[in-house]
Amino acid sequence: MTNKLVDARITPTQHLNILSQLEVSKLLDSSQSGLYNLFRQCSLAVLSHGNYTDDAKELLDRHKAFDIRIIQQDRGIKLEVKGAPADAFVDGKMIQGINELLFSVLRDIIYTHNDVINNPKFDLNDSEGITNAVFHIMRNAGVLRTNEKPQLVVCWGGHSISRKEYLYTKEVGYQLGLRELDICTGCGPGAMKGPMKGATFGHSKQRVKNGQYLGITEPGIIAAESPNPIVNDLVILPDIEKRLEAFVRTGHGIIVFPGGAGTTEEILYILGILLHPDNAYVPFPLIFSAPETSKDYFDQIDLFISDTLGEAAQDRYEIIIGDPERVAKKMKQGMKKVKDFRREHSDAYYYNWLLKIDSEFQETFEPTHENMAGLELHKDLETHKLAANLRRAFSGIVAGNVKDEGIRAIEKYGLFELSGDKNIMKKMDTLLQSFVEQDRMKLPSDIAYKPCYKIVT
Numbered sequence: 001m002t003n004k005l006v007d008a009r010i011t012p013t014q015h016l017n018i019l020s021q022l023e024v025s026k027l028l029d030s031s032q033s034g035l036y037n038l039f040r041q042c043s044l045a046v047l048s049h050g051n052y053t054d055d056a057k058e059l060l061d062r063h064k065a066f067d068i069r070i071i072q073q074d075r076g077i078k079l080e081v082k083g084a085p086a087d088a089f090v091d092g093k094m095i096q097g098i099n100e101l102l103f104s105v106l107r108d109i110i111y112t113h114n115d116v117i118n119n120p121k122f123d124l125n126d127s128e129g130i131t132n133a134v135f136h137i138m139r140n141a142g143v144l145r146t147n148e149k150p151q152l153v154v155c156w157g158g159h160s161i162s163r164k165e166y167l168y169t170k171e172v173g174y175q176l177g178l179r180e181l182d183i184c185t186g187c188g189p190g191a192m193k194g195p196m197k198g199a200t201f202g203h204s205k206q207r208v209k210n211g212q213y214l215g216i217t218e219p220g221i222i223a224a225e226s227p228n229p230i231v232n233d234l235v236i237l238p239d240i241e242k243r244l245e246a247f248v249r250t251g252h253g254i255i256v257f258p259g260g261a262g263t264t265e266e267i268l269y270i271l272g273i274l275l276h277p278d279n280a281y282v283p284f285p286l287i288f289s290a291p292e293t294s295k296d297y298f299d300q301i302d303l304f305i306s307d308t309l310g311e312a313a314q315d316r317y318e319i320i321i322g323d324p325e326r327v328a329k330k331m332k333q334g335m336k337k338v339k340d341f342r343r344e345h346s347d348a349y350y351y352n353w354l355l356k357i358d359s360e361f362q363e364t365f366e367p368t369h370e371n372m373a374g375l376e377l378h379k380d381l382e383t384h385k386l387a388a389n390l391r392r393a394f395s396g397i398v399a400g401n402v403k404d405e406g407i408r409a410i411e412k413y414g415l416f417e418l419s420g421d422k423n424i425m426k427k428m429d430t431l432l433q434s435f436v437e438q439d440r441m442k443l444p445s446d447i448a449y450k451p452c453y454k455i456v457t
Helices: 021-028 035-047 056-062 096-117 127-140 163-178 194-205 240-250 261-274 292-308 324-344 369-373 383-402 404-413 422-437
Strands: 005-010 067-073 076-085 152-156 182-185 213-217 233-236 253-256 286-290 318-321 416-419 453-456
Touching: 035 067, 035 076, 035 096, 076 096, 096 127, 096 233, 127 240, 152 163, 152 194, 152 240, 152 261, 163 182, 163 194, 163 286, 163 292, 163 324, 182 194, 194 213, 213 240, 240 261, 253 261, 253 324, 261 286, 261 292, 261 383, 261 422, 286 292, 286 324, 292 318, 292 383, 292 422, 318 324, 369 383, 369 416, 383 404, 383 416, 383 422, 383 453, 416 422, 422 453
Parallel strands: 152 182, 152 253, 182 213, 213 233, 253 286, 286 318, 416 453
Antiparallel strands: 005 076, 067 076
């Protein structure tokens, strides 16, 4: 990656070429709802593809001179960028895939702000209202494929993984692609890129010409996990909770690869949902998989789940080690069960309306020092509520590790403090320490990882 910067004017090739004067003024006026700063931050992340830092604060500080403006013309709009990373251009012209993702950012920020957040028809304090809002954001982005059978596999896993783990995710993606399954990830590097890259080869061999490589992100994380170049559909949800709901509403099954705190957050999220009694008979294939060399990772995760959520949670997933072909076959079989269930219950193939998601998994959690210290982490909680609070704890650690506002909060107020049931906290401390020892908390660097949290028993 070069350090050169480029000034350019960009014409949209696919998404959004007309804006109202009011929309333009809101985006350019930082005093109005902070939309400009949000647009600038997400745009810089897209333009920084191939950026090998997971420190959002560092990226923003390094590009303080970066600026992006909207130019309104009779024939549509253009974007004017100043101080953009040169790697986003070839011979002075922006790479087409990056162009499309950049205008996806513009599309989602405008729509979410004007048509969802400030629209009284969406009650974002109500569970059904949130689910409806997520649907409308995904539909507006044009990523819901209404004429296809269930075939979208969500792949979760860490951005900081070993080379062997990355190659394994790529092989799994290849096997999925050979079975004409599409891929959805958090759109960043590591386990988010490998399955997509592998699937492109599988799709190519099967002559699949419209394979979907869907990336779902949110403003707080995108700078730390810039979209990888294979993503051909990008959607930015307004917060982590709506991002997670978008994964499980649009995806038809999930494969989890090794990761760190963020991956554990995702695991706790889906298990908490699947443990709800209303979801007992809803088919949702969930597979944990890793190469033989990383078997211990899921042994630790499985033990943590057993000690906190119990056997009922363990019954909702299968662990497959070192066998990409078996993973793909199991997922393909799971897709048939999903299809049959959706057809029998008249549920849409493209959006899982019947899945029950409690408000505990939808309410926006702000990882402040006060909120982190106030989390209830006790065995006497209902299992799904304990899962929700554990998810929030790991979400806060992710924020302290890689998100701009989280990093700055740690610098200003010190470490997050977590307390609760002695056994739970001991298990959490052991799991987190294993992530630190295996370089799973952040991308490896010359600077030793400094925890953003402290376990208080």
